[in-house]
Amino acid sequence: MSDAAVVLHDVSKRYGRRQVLAGISLAIAPGEKLGLIGPAASGKSVIAKLVCGLEEPDRGEIRVFGEDVVGKREVQLGPLRRRIGMLFQNYALFDFLTVERNVAFPLEQRGALTAAEIATRVTDRLKAVGLAGSEHKLTAELSGGMKKRVGIARATVADAELVIYDEPTAGLDPVTTQKIYDLLAADQLRTKATVLAISSDVAALAQFVDEIAFLYQGHIIYRGPAGTIADAPGSAGPPVRARRARGAARWRPGDGQQAATP
Numbered sequence: 001m002s003d004a005a006v007v008l009h010d011v012s013k014r015y016g017r018r019q020v021l022a023g024i025s026l027a028i029a030p031g032e033k034l035g036l037i038g039p040a041a042s043g044k045s046v047i048a049k050l051v052c053g054l055e056e057p058d059r060g061e062i063r064v065f066g067e068d069v070v071g072k073r074e075v076q077l078g079p080l081r082r083r084i085g086m087l088f089q090n091y092a093l094f095d096f097l098t099v100e101r102n103v104a105f106p107l108e109q110r111g112a113l114t115a116a117e118i119a120t121r122v123t124d125r126l127k128a129v130g131l132a133g134s135e136h137k138l139t140a141e142l143s144g145g146m147k148k149r150v151g152i153a154r155a156t157v158a159d160a161e162l163v164i165y166d167e168p169t170a171g172l173d174p175v176t177t178q179k180i181y182d183l184l185a186a187d188q189l190r191t192k193a194t195v196l197a198i199s200s201d202v203a204a205l206a207q208f209v210d211e212i213a214f215l216y217q218g219h220i221i222y223r224g225p226a227g228t229i230a231d232a233p234g235s236a237g238p239p240v241r242a243r244r245a246r247g248a249a250r251w252r253p254g255d256g257q258q259a260a261t262p
């Protein structure tokens with residue numbers, strides 16, 4: 001799919017003796033919302049970092065908006081990164097900056113808006129994620145759920161063309177989870193951004209994304225419409241048929257340490 005917004009082709013990644021990704025290929029069309037699921041430690045976050053060029057694959061090609069990500073130096077990746085909004089699983093907020101300055105950061109990097117325009121955008125975003133009034137707090141003063149929402153505000157503030165959400169609702173209560181997904185869906189409808197969303201809450205994720213890809217033991221063993229996932233028993237994985245077909249029937253939600261070994 002040469003006109004895809006994101007392409008991973010035959011990508012492998014190993015850490016020490018652990019072969020995390022064993023030649024995965026994945027494409028996301030412009031404006032598509034792809035959900036990525038898989039057991040803990042299967043490499044979902046690694047894929048997110050590879051797409052942003054924060055990690056290097058051992059083998060394979062990665063292109064975002066037609067640009068090669070692999071082998072680029074940090075400074076060369078700058079312009080591409082500014083087109084990507086990323087919510088990191090561990091928040092990755094700047095702990096020396098206030099909430100307001102954290103969210104303003106992507107807009108300041110772009111340099112297209114005045115300080116007043118940035119302040120308005122930031123206030124709007126914080127309100128949208130339910131954090132109005134927290135502008136001047138330091139991230140150390142925030143709960144995990146609040147940090148997550150600051151991360152979401154930062155990932156979406158600049159209307160990035162590609163948004164990557166790594167566990168956008170982990171640790172949030174069901175009501176807040178729904179609100180966050182409603183917000184992400186409304187944003188995507190407005191911006192038509194390409195989305196890669198990683199989540200362990202498969203049922204909520206399936207309502208948001210168009211398609212779901214399932215990462216298991218270093219391979220994408222299933223990809224299909226999100227609806228089929230929601231219909232699966234317990235909404236906890238891809239259809240049983242798909243899992244059995246690839247010898248992955250032993251996978252259960254919450255299985256932790258089953259990623260591929262050499």
Ligand SMILES: Nc1ncnc2c1ncn2[C@@H]1O[C@H](COP(=O)(O)OP(=O)(O)OP(=O)(O)O)[C@@H](O)[C@H]1O
Nearest residue numbers: 015018020038039040041042043044045046047089
């Ligand atoms: N920088 C790194 N150095 C060494 N090992 C790493 C590094 N990053 C990831 N790993 C390993 O790669 C594997 C996959 O990690 P990753 O964080 O992608 O899992 P995940 O699927 O996102 O899991 P979770 O559902 O718990 O978030 C893990 O075994 C992890 O320890």
Ligand SMILES: [Mg+2]
Nearest residue numbers: 044045089166
């Ligand atoms: Mg992860």
